[in-house]
Amino acid sequence: MKVEVLLFASLRDAVGRTIAVEVPEPATVTSLRRALEAAHPAIARFGTRAKLAVNEAWAGETDPVSPGDTVALLPPVAGG
Amino acid sequence: MPFLSADPLDPISLLGVVRRGRDGGLALFVGVVRDENEGHRVDRLEYEAYGPMAEKEMVRISTDLARSHPDAQVLFRHRVGALMVGDVAVVVAASAPHRAEAFAACRAGIEAIKARVPIWKREFGSSGAVWVEPCGESSHQHESD
Numbered sequence: 001m002k003v004e005v006l007l008f009a010s011l012r013d014a015v016g017r018t019i020a021v022e023v024p025e026p027a028t029v030t031s032l033r034r035a036l037e038a039a040h041p042a043i044a045r046f047g048t049r050a051k052l053a054v055n056e057a058w059a060g061e062t063d064p065v066s067p068g069d070t071v072a073l074l075p076p077v078a079g080g
Numbered sequence: 081m082p083f084l085s086a087d088p089l090d091p092i093s094l095l096g097v098v099r100r101g102r103d104g105g106l107a108l109f110v111g112v113v114r115d116e117n118e119g120h121r122v123d124r125l126e127y128e129a130y131g132p133m134a135e136k137e138m139v140r141i142s143t144d145l146a147r148s149h150p151d152a153q154v155l156f157r158h159r160v161g162a163l164m165v166g167d168v169a170v171v172v173a174a175s176a177p178h179r180a181e182a183f184a185a186c187r188a189g190i191e192a193i194k195a196r197v198p199i200w201k202r203e204f205g206s207s208g209a210v211w212v213e214p215c216g217e218s219s220h221q222h223e224s225d
Contacts, residue, residue: 008128008130009202009211010200010211053130053133053198056130056132056137057133057140058196074130074198075200075213076213076214077194077199077200077214078200078211078212079127079129079198079200079201080158080169080190080193080194080199
């Protein structure tokens with residue numbers, strides 16, 4: 001399935017506002033991460049410091065990613 | 081009321097909202113923009129949020145704080161957009177019957193915000209434009225601006 005991923009801050013500057021990748025079903029956060037890293041060296045450089053959010057909540061590595069989910073890849077947060 | 085604000089924050093007014101008649105202790109944390117970071121001059125910061133998720137995450141933090149600090153009430157706001165040195169970036173106001181719980185709830189609030197809310201800041205100063213990372217790491221992207 002094709003997953004569109006939102007990017008923010010330094011990741012958006014490096015890669016773009018959104019990217020789309022193809023991931024085999026059933027997809028998980030880990031399999032999506034691997035697809036993103038394979039498609040974009042800039043994402044691979046972040047490694048696991050970049051975290052995925054699914055449907056506007058932090059996702060764990062084994063969480064599923066389903067068609068239609070809102071997915072975002074987020075660099076380390078720095079609020080405050 | 082949304083947690084993110086594009087307009088200046090007023091810490092004292094948040095204290096006025098959080099306090100209850102039974103509370104004898106109010107604790108307030110105010111985070112402001114510093115004029116230096118790791119030895120270089122800072123002129124201004126731009127805060128960016130993943131807005132819809134940031135709002136939801138701050139609701140979840142409120143729920144968690146109500147559970148972990150049941151005697152306290154905690155309110156907080158975070159600024160987004162362009163901030164100058166000295167501007168208020170974040171406010172956490174906590175209210176409880178006694179000071180220990182007010183301080184503890186306020187501390188727990190700011191720590192959760194810093195760890196969990198998808199907000200980033202870009203620093204403009206003597207090092208150019210830099211995305212600020214936690215733990216002192218910064219990915220430098222020097223630009224002329």
